[in-house]
Amino acid sequence: MVIKVENLVKEFKEIRALDSFNLELKEGEILGLIGPNGSGKTTLLLSILGIYSYDKGDIKVFGQELKPNSYDIKRKIGYVPQDLALFEELTVYENVDYFAGLYVHDAKKRKELVKKAIQFVGLEKFEKFVPSKLSGGLARRLNIACGIAHEPELIFLDEPTVAVDAQSRSFILEGIKELNRQGASIIYTSHYLEEVEDISDRIAIIDQGRNIITGTNEELRDSIITTEIIKFTLLEENVDILKDLRNLSHVIDVTIKDSEYTVKFDNPNSNIGTIVQFIKDKGLTYLKLYTEVPSLNDVFLELTGKELRD
Amino acid sequence: MTRILTYIRYELKIFLGSPSNMFWMIAFPLLLLTVFSIAFSNLRFRELNLEKASIAYDEEAFMSLYFVEAPKEMPNFATLDRSSIENSLFKGQAMTKDQALEALQEGQIEAYVDKNLDLVISKNGINQMIMDEVLTSTKQIASLNLPLTAYEFNRNYVENSNEKSSPIDVVFYSLFAMITLYGAYLSSVIGNRLIVRGQSVSLRNTTSSTPKAWQVMISVAASLLWSLFLILIIVIYTELILKQDFFSPDVKNVPLVLSAILFGIAWGLFLGAMIKKESMQTAATISSLLILSGLSGLFNNDIPLLIQRYFPLITKLNPVSLISKELIKVNMLGNYSTLNTSVLQLLAYSIVLIGISILQIRRKRA
Numbered sequence: 281m282v283i284k285v286e287n288l289v290k291e292f293k294e295i296r297a298l299d300s301f302n303l304e305l306k307e308g309e310i311l312g313l314i315g316p317n318g319s320g321k322t323t324l325l326l327s328i329l330g331i332y333s334y335d336k337g338d339i340k341v342f343g344q345e346l347k348p349n350s351y352d353i354k355r356k357i358g359y360v361p362q363d364l365a366l367f368e369e370l371t372v373y374e375n376v377d378y379f380a381g382l383y384v385h386d387a388k389k390r391k392e393l394v395k396k397a398i399q400f401v402g403l404e405k406f407e408k409f410v411p412s413k414l415s416g417g418l419a420r421r422l423n424i425a426c427g428i429a430h431e432p433e434l435i436f437l438d439e440p441t442v443a444v445d446a447q448s449r450s451f452i453l454e455g456i457k458e459l460n461r462q463g464a465s466i467i468y469t470s471h472y473l474e475e476v477e478d479i480s481d482r483i484a485i486i487d488q489g490r491n492i493i494t495g496t497n498e499e500l501r502d503s504i505i506t507t508e509i510i511k512f513t514l515l516e517e518n519v520d521i522l523k524d525l526r527n528l529s530h531v532i533d534v535t536i537k538d539s540e541y542t543v544k545f546d547n548p549n550s551n552i553g554t555i556v557q558f559i560k561d562k563g564l565t566y567l568k569l570y571t572e573v574p575s576l577n578d579v580f581l582e583l584t585g586k587e588l589r590d
Numbered sequence: 591m592t593r594i595l596t597y598i599r600y601e602l603k604i605f606l607g608s609p610s611n612m613f614w615m616i617a618f619p620l621l622l623l624t625v626f627s628i629a630f631s632n633l634r635f636r637e638l639n640l641e642k643a644s645i646a647y648d649e650e651a652f653m654s655l656y657f658v659e660a661p662k663e664m665p666n667f668a669t670l671d672r673s674s675i676e677n678s679l680f681k682g683q684a685m686t687k688d689q690a691l692e693a694l695q696e697g698q699i700e701a702y703v704d705k706n707l708d709l710v711i712s713k714n715g716i717n718q719m720i721m722d723e724v725l726t727s728t729k730q731i732a733s734l735n736l737p738l739t740a741y742e743f744n745r746n747y748v749e750n751s752n753e754k755s756s757p758i759d760v761v762f763y764s765l766f767a768m769i770t771l772y773g774a775y776l777s778s779v780i781g782n783r784l785i786v787r788g789q790s791v792s793l794r795n796t797t798s799s800t801p802k803a804w805q806v807m808i809s810v811a812a813s814l815l816w817s818l819f820l821i822l823i824i825v826i827y828t829e830l831i832l833k834q835d836f837f838s839p840d841v842k843n844v845p846l847v848l849s850a851i852l853f854g855i856a857w858g859l860f861l862g863a864m865i866k867k868e869s870m871q872t873a874a875t876i877s878s879l880l881i882l883s884g885l886s887g888l889f890n891n892d893i894p895l896l897i898q899r900y901f902p903l904i905t906k907l908n909p910v911s912l913i914s915k916e917l918i919k920v921n922m923l924g925n926y927s928t929l930n931t932s933v934l935q936l937l938a939y940s941i942v943l944i945g946i947s948i949l950q951i952r953r954k955r956a
Binding site for chain 2: 326329330331352357361363364366368369377378381382383385426427
């Protein structure tokens with residue numbers, strides 16, 4: 281086990297930021313942490329990293345408690361903070377070299393690693409640029425390069441794709457997968473459900489300082505009652521069918537938003553036929569009708585009673 | 591070693607990379623020096639007309655008073671012509687303390703030396719400064735139980751002071767003293783970065799496998815180099831461009847300047863470690879140096895004399911006062927009587943401040 285967090289409690293004055301939190305990161309996996317702002321994701325990372333003290337519980341990293349002078353363990357860790365942690369006065373190369381040098385003392389080896397990291401994030405052409413001359417996406421890539429240049433075994437990525445264009449986001453996500461393929465264990469936080477689903481081996485859903493559930497994509501979906509979601513819009517306006525929809529077999533919830541009906545079912549089969557027949561029986565015409573498997577947002581909604589996207 | 595040099599280079603580049611730092615760190619002190627030079631050059635270089643000041647002394651203080659005359663060798667007090675002393679540099683006369691205080695109030699005399707060799711003055715000026723120097727030196731010899739032959743007979747206080755020194759020099763030397771502490775700006779920034787308090791860069795520094803003590807050492811080394819470089823610029827600018835003769839090539843300047851620089855770095859580290867917000871910490875560094883320099887006479891040469899009179903402890907404790915006083919004594923008066931004490935005091939300050947800073951940096955967790 282690379283990380284083991286047990287019954288962690290962290291309080292900031294009156295606020296309990298982490299409440300009996302449990303988490304495990306297995307060797308070689310990508311663990312995605314999702315949760316709304318203020319749910320405790322960053323607090324958890326900083327507690328594991330030894331930046332925050334905590335009130336109760338136990339944290340083990342590589343089987344040991346991470347103390348301020350646990351330099352052997354720290355050498356294996358890379359951290360990419362949520363905000364850009366760069367020196368505006370140094371060039372791209374110098375920034376990566378500065379932070380890599382905090383781990384790698386040998387100048388020759390460091391030079392190789394810095395070049396490799398810059399190449400890894402695709403900033404070779406920008407080596408002599410200062411961060412302010414880079415676009416938001418390129419600056420994010422540099423932020424990552426600074427955290428991974430020393431080739432850590434364990435990487436913490438705190439919202440690495442926030443405020444990044446689609447092209448850079450895709451590049452960054454591919455990079456994270458590549459780091460994982462090279463053997464790094466990764467903890468990754470994000471607001472973006474799709475990318476967490478895309479790259480994570482397991483996902484932990486966090487809300488109000490608690491780990492609501494941890495599991496693979498399938499395990500999370502299996503943990504809720506909803507099995508299928510059907511959405512449709514009608515040609516006719518102002519029709520009152522909500523009550524009748526709710527009375528259909530296996531329907532567990534019906535909502536309407538912007539003229540689009542969302543119907544949730546608790547059985548996985550034949551639901552679309554049921555809805556088509558219902559619309560036909562009512563003498564109505566559907567404009568659009570499609571089916572979805574529950575998303576992470578649906579999992580979050582069902583487990584916490586609120587939207588993750590809020 | 592290469593790694594250390596690399597980091598020193600990076601720290602200096604980060605520090606001097608911003609135009610505002612470049613202005614405040616280099617241009618501002620040069621500008622201040624230039625303005626002071628233009629404003630005070632006439633005052634500074636005018637021929638001082640050193641009139642004989644009327645003073646009184648306690649009978650027991652006569653022997654010490656004698657040394658104001660800067661004798662070349664130990665005199666024979668049995669055959670000494672007392673009147674020649676009383677009417678040489680100062681117009682002196684023996685008085686009781688009560689008589690002297692009354693005479694001081696009525697302006698009949700300018701200073702009174704009591705039996706403890708303490709100087710009581712009614713106004714400030716070069717005469718009083720010279721007397722103070724001599725009395726301090728004499729008292730030190732007495733307190734160390736050394737024979738009077740320990741007195742520096744080869745030092746001519748009066749001649750040097752008469753030719754070169756003026757109260758305006760206090761302003762300049764306070765400025766130089768402040769500049770020796772400029773390493774505080776760099777060390778405070780680095781000190782602040784070693785504790786996680788909102789700066790994202792500090793998250794990286796503190797989670798890294800490099801001990802904080804090593805990072806503190808880099809801070810000290812970078813600040814030291816930066817300070818030495820700045821002082822070199824200031825000396826060259828003052829001596830060669832402004833043509834102001836402030837610095838003597840006296841090797842005694844070395845321990846003084848180094849201890850002053852170390853104190854500046856320690857002060858910056860201390861502020862960086864103790865103050866949470868970076869903006870507040872910069873403001874604290876600037877204001878503290880200005881206040882200490884102001885108390886030392888940067889803005890008005892009467893201030894240190896007033897403080898000396900009413901709050902003498904502040905003068906004794908104020909590091910900028912210590913530095914500027916010693917710079918004057920070494921470079922203008924050739925007087926080293928209190929140099930070692932001042933250097934030790936500055937070193938003691940530095941050790942305490944660096945110790946507290948390291949404890950705070952190592953201890954502090956969010």
